[in-house]
Amino acid sequence: xxxxxxxxxxxxxxxxxxxxxxxxxxxxxxxxxxxxxxxxxxxxxxxxxxxxxxxxxxxxxxxxxxxxxxxxxxxxxxxxxxxxxxxxxxxxxxxxxxxxxxxxxxxxxxxxxxxxxxxxxxxxxxxxxxxxxxxxxxxxxxxxxxxxxxxxxxxxxxxxxxxxxxxxxxxxxxxxxxxxxxxxxxxxxxxxxxxxxxxxxxxxxxxxxxxxxxxxxxxxxxxxxxxxxxxxxxxxxxxxxxxxxxxxxxxxxxxxxxxxxxxxxxxxxxxxxxxxxxxxxxxxxxxxxxxxxxxxxxxxxxxxxxxxxxxxxxxxxxxxxxxxxxxxxxxxxxxxxxxxxxxxxxxxxxxxxxxxxxxxxxxxxxxxxxxxxxxxxxxxxxxxxxxxxxxxxxxxxxxxxxxxxxxxxxxxxxxxxxxxxxxxxxxxxxxxxx
Amino acid sequence: xxxxxxxxxxxxxxxxxxxxxxxxxxxxxxxxxxxxxxxxxxxxxxxxxxxxxxxxxxxxxxxxxxxxxxxxxxxxxxxxxxxxxxxxxxxxxxxxxxxxxxxxxxxxxxxxxxxxxxxxxxxxxxxxxxxxxxxxxxxxxxxxxxxxxxxxxxxxxxxxxxxxxxxxxxxxxxxxxxxxxxxxxxxxxxxxxxxxxxxxxxxxxxxxxxxxxxxxxxxxxxxxxxxxxxxxxxxxxxxxxxxxxxxxxxxxxxxxxxxxxxxxxxxxxxxxxxxxxxxxxxxxxxxxxxxxxxxxxxxxxxxxxxxxxxxxxxxxxxxxxxxxxxxxxxxxxxxxxxxxxxxxxxxxxxxxxxxxxxxxxxxxxxxxxxxxxxxxxxxxxxxxxxxxxxxxxxxxxxxxxxxxxxxxxxxxxxxxxxxxxxxxxxxxxxxxxxxxxxxxxxxxxxxxxxxxxxxxxxxx
Numbered sequence: 001x002x003x004x005x006x007x008x009x010x011x012x013x014x015x016x017x018x019x020x021x022x023x024x025x026x027x028x029x030x031x032x033x034x035x036x037x038x039x040x041x042x043x044x045x046x047x048x049x050x051x052x053x054x055x056x057x058x059x060x061x062x063x064x065x066x067x068x069x070x071x072x073x074x075x076x077x078x079x080x081x082x083x084x085x086x087x088x089x090x091x092x093x094x095x096x097x098x099x100x101x102x103x104x105x106x107x108x109x110x111x112x113x114x115x116x117x118x119x120x121x122x123x124x125x126x127x128x129x130x131x132x133x134x135x136x137x138x139x140x141x142x143x144x145x146x147x148x149x150x151x152x153x154x155x156x157x158x159x160x161x162x163x164x165x166x167x168x169x170x171x172x173x174x175x176x177x178x179x180x181x182x183x184x185x186x187x188x189x190x191x192x193x194x195x196x197x198x199x200x201x202x203x204x205x206x207x208x209x210x211x212x213x214x215x216x217x218x219x220x221x222x223x224x225x226x227x228x229x230x231x232x233x234x235x236x237x238x239x240x241x242x243x244x245x246x247x248x249x250x251x252x253x254x255x256x257x258x259x260x261x262x263x264x265x266x267x268x269x270x271x272x273x274x275x276x277x278x279x280x281x282x283x284x285x286x287x288x289x290x291x292x293x294x295x296x297x298x299x300x301x302x303x304x305x306x307x308x309x310x311x312x313x314x315x316x317x318x319x320x321x322x323x324x325x326x327x328x329x330x331x332x333x334x335x336x337x338x339x340x341x342x343x344x345x346x347x348x349x350x351x352x353x354x355x356x357x358x359x360x361x362x363x364x365x366x367x368x369x370x371x372x373x374x375x376x377x378x379x380x381x382x383x384x385x386x387x388x389x390x391x392x393x394x395x396x397x398x399x400x401x402x403x404x405x406x407x408x409x410x411x412x413x414x415x416x417x418x419x420x421x422x423x424x425x426x427x428x429x430x431x432x433x434x
Numbered sequence: 435x436x437x438x439x440x441x442x443x444x445x446x447x448x449x450x451x452x453x454x455x456x457x458x459x460x461x462x463x464x465x466x467x468x469x470x471x472x473x474x475x476x477x478x479x480x481x482x483x484x485x486x487x488x489x490x491x492x493x494x495x496x497x498x499x500x501x502x503x504x505x506x507x508x509x510x511x512x513x514x515x516x517x518x519x520x521x522x523x524x525x526x527x528x529x530x531x532x533x534x535x536x537x538x539x540x541x542x543x544x545x546x547x548x549x550x551x552x553x554x555x556x557x558x559x560x561x562x563x564x565x566x567x568x569x570x571x572x573x574x575x576x577x578x579x580x581x582x583x584x585x586x587x588x589x590x591x592x593x594x595x596x597x598x599x600x601x602x603x604x605x606x607x608x609x610x611x612x613x614x615x616x617x618x619x620x621x622x623x624x625x626x627x628x629x630x631x632x633x634x635x636x637x638x639x640x641x642x643x644x645x646x647x648x649x650x651x652x653x654x655x656x657x658x659x660x661x662x663x664x665x666x667x668x669x670x671x672x673x674x675x676x677x678x679x680x681x682x683x684x685x686x687x688x689x690x691x692x693x694x695x696x697x698x699x700x701x702x703x704x705x706x707x708x709x710x711x712x713x714x715x716x717x718x719x720x721x722x723x724x725x726x727x728x729x730x731x732x733x734x735x736x737x738x739x740x741x742x743x744x745x746x747x748x749x750x751x752x753x754x755x756x757x758x759x760x761x762x763x764x765x766x767x768x769x770x771x772x773x774x775x776x777x778x779x780x781x782x783x784x785x786x787x788x789x790x791x792x793x794x795x796x797x798x799x800x801x802x803x804x805x806x807x808x809x810x811x812x813x814x815x816x817x818x819x820x821x822x823x824x825x826x827x828x829x830x831x832x833x834x835x836x837x838x839x840x841x842x843x844x845x846x847x848x849x850x851x852x853x854x855x856x857x858x859x860x861x862x863x864x865x866x867x868x869x870x871x872x873x874x875x876x877x878x879x880x881x882x883x884x885x886x887x888x889x890x891x892x893x894x
Contacts, residue, residue: 024786024789025786027786027788027789028786028787028788028789030788031787031788031791031792032690032694032787032788034686035686035687035689035690035694036690037686038682038683038684038685038686038687038690039686039687039690039703041683042683042687042706042707042710042755042758042759042762043703043706045710045755046706046709046710048725049713049717049718049721049725049755052721052724052725053717053720053721056724232606233606233609236602236603236606236607237603237606237607237609237610239603240600240603240604240606240607241607244600244603245607251607253611254607254608254610254611256880256883257610257611257614258610259879259883260614260876260879260880260883261610261613261614263809263812263813263875263879263883264617264816264872264875264876264879265812265813265815265816265817265818265843265871265872265875266816266818267816267818267843267846267847267868267871268617268621268816268868268871268872269617270850271617271620271621271846271850271864271865271868272613272616272617272620272621274850275620275621275623275624275865276616276620279620280620297613300609300610300613301610304610328592328596330596330599330600354712355712357714358712358713358714358715358716358717359714359715360714360715360716360818360819361715361818361819361822361843361847364818364822364847364850364851365846365847365850365851369851387714387716387819388716390716390717390720391716391719391819391822391823394716394719394720394723394724394823402724405720406720409717409720412714412717413713413717416712416714420712
């Protein structure tokens with residue numbers, strides 16, 4: 001007892017002074033500010049990312065055209081006057097295009113200059129003229145004004161992507177070509193119109209001839225295979241694990257395994273596809289069917305996890321009511337639980353598909369990076385997909401491909417936004433809270 | 435697509451079987467069907483399954499063995515002496531015959547014996563298709579008739595059908611395990627072949643990586659060096675940069691969302707993070723290569739630093755931005771799982787909000803946060819497109835973030851893109867790297883999932 005009286009208690013009193021309180025409040029404000037700063041940084045980077053892609057890519061959707069009076073000279077196209085389609089198809093339309101340019105600039109005479117002049121027009125100009133002549137043979141022998149797409153370098157110049165300020169040596173266009181373009185523009189012959197090639201063509205080495213249709217169709221074919229495989233398998237797996245599986249080591253293993261598969265790097269799935277589907281089963285390279293298989297294996301865990309969550313959300317009372325009127329356990333699931341969980345299952349599936357649509361790395365492994373001009377027509381044709389097309393174009397040195405890459409990214413993002421929009425709509429419209 | 439045609443035909447046959455079985459059940463069930471054990475459609479399904487499954491099984495087996503049998507028949511029919519002894523050359527010959535058989539126009543310079551073989555090949559294929567159609571039809575009809583003859587009111591069709599569906603569901607659920615096994619097997623087999631050519635110690639501890647093997651033995655640098663340490667270091671460097679970017683931002687975003695944000699702010703910020711999480715990695719790669727890298731290079735140049743155009747910094751920073759939503763959503767989850775009573779208790783002692791978060795919520799949620807960070811690390815290690823597009827190919831042994839480094843995933847991608855043969859150590863090296871990548875991420879994931887799950891149970 002006496003000890004206490006002798007030794008005073010070393011009691012730490014809290015510092016309640018106003019200074020300390022101010023410091024604590026300042027720390028509080030700082031902490032809150034860090035949180036806002038973090039959100040601002042994340043949002044800012046997102047804005048920067050989307051902004052830079054929009055800025056670089058919006059111009060991919062229109063193109064520069066030069067309106068030229070073109071003389072469909074019968075002496076060049078059809079000297080015999082037979083109007084035979086085979087003859088018209090085989091004619092030298094590049095010469096007709098050159099002639100119409102030369103007619104516009106008669107004072108350009110040297111060979112080198114004339115070649116430079118013809119480089120103002122896109123590489124596919126002769127095909128364009130041929131299509132016109134084939135469609136309407138009556139045009140042969142007349143002079144018609146045709147709006148011809150400019151070459152990618154001219155296109156870049158007119159869109160302001162190539163600076164006039166740099167010296168001639170650092171430019172892809174010569175000073176003479178600049179002067180010709182200025183003359184054409186002063187005459188009001190330069191116009192801009194929707195770049196239909198971008199939506200209707202496959203890949204090309206020339207930026208002005210390249211389009212995303214091939215990659216888009218390839219993506220759709222691949223996604224169809226993925227959906228056809230992943231959706232039934234994932235729903236079956238989830239239904240089994242959630243509704244029927246006994247609790248034992250094997251089902252535990254399956255569960256751990258699914259969670260792990262969801263986190264396996266995507267490129268490893270590409271290695272799997274290369275070794276098993278291409279190496280062992282001998283399926284064709286670059287084919288949407290193989291891409292779809294690989295992406296299906298990758299998407300399975302995502303859909304399984306989403307399906308299980310929405311099956312779990314169906315209340316037990318539904319199941320008990322169905323059992324009560326004599327349904328078998330499979331009837332309970334197929335007639336009641338799965339239909340009620342379907343909106344959630346579909347939402348999870350769409351989100352999984354959206355992720356598969358943006359996936360690139362595993363498809364590089366199975367040869368979907370090949371340069372493919374033709375639009376694929378079937379599941380075993382060589383094809384590429386949108387994200388891989390983005391990767392391919394990003395690697396191309398031509399200036400014109402930068403805007404094409406960004407344009408393809410915009411197409412990809414719009415598709416993804418649409419898919420996610422459908423998922424959000426399904427969730428809002430059909431999901432029930434119990 | 436003959437295979438698809440056969441599949442569709444079999445399914446049609448099964449549909450017919452369903453109709454027949456159902457009608458039979460109605461017949462034997464009497465006027466009011468009271469005596470039937472199951473609903474008529476279950477009898478239909480029973481017959482359809484008996485008709486379709488054996489036919490599909492036979493078809494699958496046929497598809498597996500038909501090409502080999504046709505090939506050997508074609509080779510047997512070739513004139514003696516044309517078949518080379520070397521199996522490699524035989525496969526070349528077979529490819530040539532197949533190409534001729536599928537060609538629209540037969541080239542005029544082709545070997546007449548080969549043309550004959552191609553014609554033989556085509557006729558054999560046609561015969562095989564007809565035979566397959568006949569076999570499928572026979573098997574399907576036998577199954578149909580057999581199952582139909584067994585329909586009686588006492589037969590428990592529903593139980594039998596449901597049993598089969600249960601088995602099918604179970605098989606589906608085993609598929610995920612099969613995927614893992616396939617991954618492991620394919621990686622291990624190729625890796626073993628690689629380690630026969632390159633000793634495993636050289637691979638794991640070697641300091642030089644130059645996988646280009648020369649075509650001719652006398653070329654310079656023909657040996658190829660497969661020391662993977664520069665790759666590990668490069669991966670670690672880029673991962674570290676991305677984690678340094680992602681963890682503070684992600685954690686503070688999560689703290690803000692969990693404890694500070696108004697419902698309206700949450701409703702804006704959460705979708706933003708979801709958009710960030712949904713952007714394809716190839717887009718991040720393009721952004722890193724064309725926007726961030728030149729910007730960093732210019733910034734470095736203006737303060738007198740020499741930044742490589744494919745610096746580790748650019749790739750790491752962009753990868754960090756990519757995994758911010760990942761870190762923030764996982765941390766948000768675990769911090770929301772901390773019981774409100776802990777926060778209330780702290781507030782009752784007079785702590786400010788930030789003091790509560792720093793001294794109560796974050797320490798309580800720490801295991802979960804660590805688990806989330808481990809998952810983020812595993813994702814950063816396995817991320818491919820950003821580093822393929824923004825990091826370099828040069829295997830520099832450096833920890834300077836301003837220089838170009840290369841990573842494990844970049845090397846896998848570059849070694850396997852384009853034409854390749856399956857035997858060179860160069861392609862096999864990609865599988866060894868893949869095995870390593872798989873093992874590292876597997877361990878990280880297992881640990882992280884275990885930590886997160888254990889932690890969640892603690893407060894439930």
